[in-house]
Amino acid sequence: MTEPGLPLAGLRVLDISSFIAAPAAAVVLGDWGADVIKVEGPDGDPNRRIMHDSSNYPKGEVNYPWHMDSRNKRSLVLDLKMPEARAALDRLIAVSDVLICNFPPPVRDKLGLGYDEVKRVNPRLIYASLTGYGETGPDRDRPGFDVTAYFARSGLLDAQRYEGGPPGVPVPAQGDRATAMTLVSAILMALIHRTKTGEGSWVGTSLLGNGLWSCGVIAQAALVGAYLPHRPPPDRPRSALGNIYRTSDDRWLQLTIVREAKMWPSVCETIGRPELLDDPRFATVEERRKRSGELAAILSEAFAGRDYEHWRQAMAAHGITFGVISRPQDIPDDEQAVACGAIVGTAIAELPRTLANPIKLGFAEARIAKSAPALGQHSDEVLAEAGLSGEEIARLRTSGAIR
Amino acid sequence: MSEALPLAGLPLSGLVVLDISSFIAAPAAAVALADFGADVIKIEPPGDGDPHRNSYRNASYPQSDTNFPWQLDGRLKRSIALDLKNADARVVLERLIGRADVMIVNFPPPARERLRLCWEDIEPINPRLVYCSLTGYGETGPDRDRPGFDVSAYFGRSGILDAARYEGGPPGLSLPAQGDRATAMTLVAAILLGLRQRDRTGKGCWVGTSLYANGVWANGTSAAGALIGAKLPPRQAPDRPRNALTNLYRTQDDRWLQLLMVRDDRLWEKFCAVITRPDLLADPRFTARADRRARALELVQELMPVFAAKTYAEWERLFAGTGIPFGVVGRLADVVDDEQAEHAGIFAETSNPDVPRTVNNPIRLGFAKPRPSGPPPAVGEHSEEILREAGFGAAEIAALKKSGALG
Numbered sequence: 001m002t003e004p005g006l007p008l009a010g011l012r013v014l015d016i017s018s019f020i021a022a023p024a025a026a027v028v029l030g031d032w033g034a035d036v037i038k039v040e041g042p043d044g045d046p047n048r049r050i051m052h053d054s055s056n057y058p059k060g061e062v063n064y065p066w067h068m069d070s071r072n073k074r075s076l077v078l079d080l081k082m083p084e085a086r087a088a089l090d091r092l093i094a095v096s097d098v099l100i101c102n103f104p105p106p107v108r109d110k111l112g113l114g115y116d117e118v119k120r121v122n123p124r125l126i127y128a129s130l131t132g133y134g135e136t137g138p139d140r141d142r143p144g145f146d147v148t149a150y151f152a153r154s155g156l157l158d159a160q161r162y163e164g165g166p167p168g169v170p171v172p173a174q175g176d177r178a179t180a181m182t183l184v185s186a187i188l189m190a191l192i193h194r195t196k197t198g199e200g201s202w203v204g205t206s207l208l209g210n211g212l213w214s215c216g217v218i219a220q221a222a223l224v225g226a227y228l229p230h231r232p233p234p235d236r237p238r239s240a241l242g243n244i245y246r247t248s249d250d251r252w253l254q255l256t257i258v259r260e261a262k263m264w265p266s267v268c269e270t271i272g273r274p275e276l277l278d279d280p281r282f283a284t285v286e287e288r289r290k291r292s293g294e295l296a297a298i299l300s301e302a303f304a305g306r307d308y309e310h311w312r313q314a315m316a317a318h319g320i321t322f323g324v325i326s327r328p329q330d331i332p333d334d335e336q337a338v339a340c341g342a343i344v345g346t347a348i349a350e351l352p353r354t355l356a357n358p359i360k361l362g363f364a365e366a367r368i369a370k371s372a373p374a375l376g377q378h379s380d381e382v383l384a385e386a387g388l389s390g391e392e393i394a395r396l397r398t399s400g401a402i403r
Numbered sequence: 404m405s406e407a408l409p410l411a412g413l414p415l416s417g418l419v420v421l422d423i424s425s426f427i428a429a430p431a432a433a434v435a436l437a438d439f440g441a442d443v444i445k446i447e448p449p450g451d452g453d454p455h456r457n458s459y460r461n462a463s464y465p466q467s468d469t470n471f472p473w474q475l476d477g478r479l480k481r482s483i484a485l486d487l488k489n490a491d492a493r494v495v496l497e498r499l500i501g502r503a504d505v506m507i508v509n510f511p512p513p514a515r516e517r518l519r520l521c522w523e524d525i526e527p528i529n530p531r532l533v534y535c536s537l538t539g540y541g542e543t544g545p546d547r548d549r550p551g552f553d554v555s556a557y558f559g560r561s562g563i564l565d566a567a568r569y570e571g572g573p574p575g576l577s578l579p580a581q582g583d584r585a586t587a588m589t590l591v592a593a594i595l596l597g598l599r600q601r602d603r604t605g606k607g608c609w610v611g612t613s614l615y616a617n618g619v620w621a622n623g624t625s626a627a628g629a630l631i632g633a634k635l636p637p638r639q640a641p642d643r644p645r646n647a648l649t650n651l652y653r654t655q656d657d658r659w660l661q662l663l664m665v666r667d668d669r670l671w672e673k674f675c676a677v678i679t680r681p682d683l684l685a686d687p688r689f690t691a692r693a694d695r696r697a698r699a700l701e702l703v704q705e706l707m708p709v710f711a712a713k714t715y716a717e718w719e720r721l722f723a724g725t726g727i728p729f730g731v732v733g734r735l736a737d738v739v740d741d742e743q744a745e746h747a748g749i750f751a752e753t754s755n756p757d758v759p760r761t762v763n764n765p766i767r768l769g770f771a772k773p774r775p776s777g778p779p780p781a782v783g784e785h786s787e788e789i790l791r792e793a794g795f796g797a798a799e800i801a802a803l804k805k806s807g808a809l810g
Contacts, residue, residue, distance in 0.1 A: 007596045007597075007599050007600045007603070008596075008599075020624075024623075028592070032596060055636065055645070056636065056638070057624065057628070057636075058624075058625060058628030058629070058633035058634055058635045058636070059633055059634075059636075060628055060631045060632065060633035061631070062631050064627040064628055064630070064631050064633065065624055065627065065628075067627075068623060068624070068627045115769070127769075131747075133743050133746075133747055134743060134746045134747025134748065134749075135746075135747075135767075136746045137742060137743045137745070137746025137747065138742060138743055138746075139743045139746075140743075140746065148730055152661065152730055152731060152732050152733060153731060153733045153738070153741075153743075154733060154738060155733045155734050155735035155737075155738045156578065156581075157732050157733075158658075158659070158732050158733060158734045158735070159578055159735065160567075160575060160576045160577065160578060161576065162573065162576065165572075166569065166640065166641045166651055166653070166659065167651060167659050167732050168567060168575055168576060169567050169568065169569065169575065169638045170567060171563055171566045171567050171621075171622050171624070171625050171635075172624040172625060173623065173624045174563065174567075174621045174622065175621075177620055177621050177623050177624075178585035178588070178617075178620075178621050179765075181585070181588040181589045181591075181592050181620075182588040182765045182766055184588075184592040185435070185588055185591040185592045185595060185766055186766045186767065186768065188592060188595035188596065188599065189414045189415075189439060189595065189766065189768055190414075190768065190770075191595075191599060192414045192415070192595065192598065192599070193414045193768075193770055193771075195602060196414070199770070201768065201769045201770045202768075202769030202770075203766070203767060203768050203769060204767045204769075205765045205766055205767055206747045206749075206765070206767075208743065208744065208747050208749065209747050209748065209749045209763070209765035209767075210585075210588075210765045212738065212744065212749050212762060212765075213584055213585075213588075213749075213762060213763075213764060213765045214581050214582075214584045214585045215578045215581055215584075215735075216431075216475055216580065216584050216762040217427075217458075217464065217465075217471075217472050217475070217578070217579040217580045217581075217584075218465055218578055218579060218735060219735060219738065219739070219762050220471045220472065220474065220475045220758070220761060220762050221464070221465035221467060221471050221472075221735075222465075222735040222736060222738065222739045223471070223739050223750065223758070223759075223760045223761065223762070224467055224469045224471045224757075224758055225467070226465035226466060226467035226469070226471065227465050227735065227736065228463075228464070228465045228578070228579075231576055233573065234573045244573060244574060246573075251565075252564075252565070252573065252574050254555075254559060323554070323555045323559045324555070324559055324560055325559045325564050325565050325574050326559065326560050326561065326562045326565060327562055327565045327566075328562040328565070328566055328622065328625045328626055328628065328629040328635055329629050329634070330562065331561070331562055331619060331622075331626050331629055331630075332629055332630050334560075335544060335545060336540050336541065336544045336545060336546045336547075336560075336615065337615070337619060338544070339540070339541045339542075339543045339544025339545070339546075339547065340538075340540055340541025340542075340544065340613040340615050340616045341541060341613075341616055342613075342615065342616040342619040342620070342626075343619075343630070351630075351631060353630045354627060354630065355619060355620060355623045355626055355627055355630075356616070357620065358586075358589045358612045358613070358616035358617045358619075358620045359589055359592055359593045359596065359610070359612055360542075360593070360610065360611045360612055360616075361593065361596060361597065361600070361608065361609070361610050362522065362534075362608045362609030362610060362611075363600055363604075363606075363608045363609075364600075
């Protein structure tokens with residue numbers, strides 16, 4: 001199935017999870033050689049339809065989110081509410097190395113998919129659990145999503161706002177994808193443990209825990225009673241020379257001038273306002289800080305007069321450093337995005353390029369992405385590999401336990 | 404090991420990690436390894452050490468006299484102060500590399516070459532080493548030598564800040580080290596894959612990641628859309644929603660309530676009662692669901708003053724048990740006392756009286772608990788101890804101190 005040189009070759013992973021964080025972890029394992037079997041209900045993972053269902057997703061002709069979160073997986077459809085399907089799953093569990101699930105605890109219990117039950121079937125299995133809010137406590141049964149558990153509940157959205165403004169907005173699945181890497185790390189720790197002891201184990205993480213880990217600096221500060229004031233909006237910055245400005249083509253420049261005394265004449269020249277240099281209102285760093293709102297208004301008007309490309313060149317010519325706020329549509333053409341391995345080619349005709357997982361290994365290249373599976377595309381094949389006979393498979397099909 | 408801790412059951416016990424990195428993403432990965440049993444030796448320049456020791460004085464950090472970030476990113480490490488620019492330090496470094504399992508570096512490539520710390524330089528010293536590299540923008544390409552930071556490489560360059568904003572508004576904001584800490588988990592995964600490879604082949608290897616690639620990965624859904632030319636729809640500002648009943652509202656005490664009333668066909672009547680606006684129920688402008696959608700801008704003007712008239716706690720009480728779904732935009736001040744955060748194992752006690760609680764790493768293992776932490780090390784606190792373990796004699800150590808190679 002997979003190339004023997006990859007670090008996870010020979011590993012069989014059951015991805016019994018839905019949406020993004022947990023399936024994305026399975027993608028990463030698949031990238032590095034694992035044989036990932038996606039176990040779906042008869043309706044399939046709702047992530048197959050999210051591009052259309054969510055108003056916050058970019059719409060395309062190609063189902064790009066599904067390709068990205070399911071590449072190189074095989075799909076098996078099992079109606080786990082039927083006992084014969086559940087029994088077939090046990091046959092698979094018995095021959096697998098890793099099981100990933102993200103059912104809320106009550107559903108998990110109803111399906112008989114708690115760790116204690118699964119462990120009896122395969123004591124060497126690594127059971128990876130993703131929850132919104134953890135495995136115990138008042139909110140353990142609450143379904144958790146990226147925006148609610150990782151971002152809102154953790155305090156990230158409240159902190160990510162301009163003074164007086166509304167809470168920040170995350171990009172789709174931002175926290176899910178970060179959490180996926182934690183889940184991968186947890187699974188790899190368990191593999192090391194299994195190599196040492198021969199035993200399987202339970203591992204897991206929560207979206208809330210990952211949200212707080214990512215804002216660990218301010219969370220740790222809160223633990224000692226220190227808080228970050230909200231950032232003033234760009235029209236009344238603390239310093240007009242450390243601020244963001246909109247260009248005529250609705251892009252933003254991050255001006256970060258540290259050696260202000262030295263750079264001030266270049267700034268005046270770059271924006272075509274040399275007379276500011278002699279303006280007593282802005283003569284010193286202190287004066288400029290004191291009148292930062294006034295100066296920001298002048299700079300905003302100047303930057304709004306020309307497009308991003310003009311300013312990029314003009315500032316480079318004057319040795320002024322600034323940060324790039326790229327737009328998603330800039331990423332595909334960014335040479336550095338290819339150089340750092342973020343963007344890679346695929347073997348999928350309708351989706352020639354995709355995003356690599358960010359892990360780079362000197363000894364192996366990640367597998368090239370092939371099409372995400374159609375629903376139930378590999379049901380027969382996967383069950384046959386688990387030792388089910390043709391007759392058994394046929395019976396399961398007749399009863400509707402597999403599709 | 405300097406601390407008598409029950410390490411035997413931890414998955415990474417016995418592993419020696421050299422953390423030759425600075426600031427946050429790479430050192431935070433080393434912390435996660437230490438949490439699960441690795442012996443992490445932090446190699447720092449003598450004198451000030453890792454500049455991150457002073458991050459708490461940074462104006463963009465929460466202001467405190469307690470060095471809280473250093474507790475977070477320095478915990479469970481031992482510090483050796485070694486001046487890598489001093490020729491005498493090389494023998495020490497090579498001896499340490501010879502005994503290590505993992506080495507983590509984040510120098511930009513030119514500094515790495517100058518210090519002879521590239522994998523090609525290191526592999527002959529210890530061919531079983533897992534060498535882990537973090538860069539801002541990758542190991543090749545036009546920007547490979549550019550120092551990368553969280554806000555520029557992970558957030559700005561990846562398109563996250565541009566996308567994380569309301570229509571017509573300024574770009575989104577990131578929090579200190581937010582992307583660094585997410586990237587740390589990728590580094591941990593990369594290192595563990597490297598260790599697995601070593602188990603299989605007996606050979607060490609290079610592994611790594613970049614802040615830029617991690618930012619793009621986090622922004623993966625939108626970036627994958629961009630790769631096929633799909634355009635991200637702009638987020639409507641809360642005063643101009645597409646649907647006034649699934650929207651954010653500011654409360655009297657400047658908090659925000661996420662109203663999530665998707666089934667407003669069933670809940671509209673009850674909602675008008677709970678907010679004590681029976682007039683809205685009778686208002687012909689808002690009778691049908693379709694009317695409420697079509698007149699979202701009119702409805703939001705009615706609702707904003709309603710929500711602004713009561714505090715967050717009052718709204719929470721009023722909505723409780725009504726079946727009207729609403730979400731919490733948490734504040735860190737509340738999160739630190741959140742019972743659920745305790746259950747999820749998010750915070751941990753320390754034995755450092757200055758910083759009694761810290762943020763756990765989010766990995767949970769059924770077979771082991773992360774190690775509790777004491778105070779992080781002072782610069783060079785363990786220099787002599789580490790050198791003795793590596794077989795240096797007292798005279799050698801004294802000579803290194805004298806030459807300034809060892810602090």
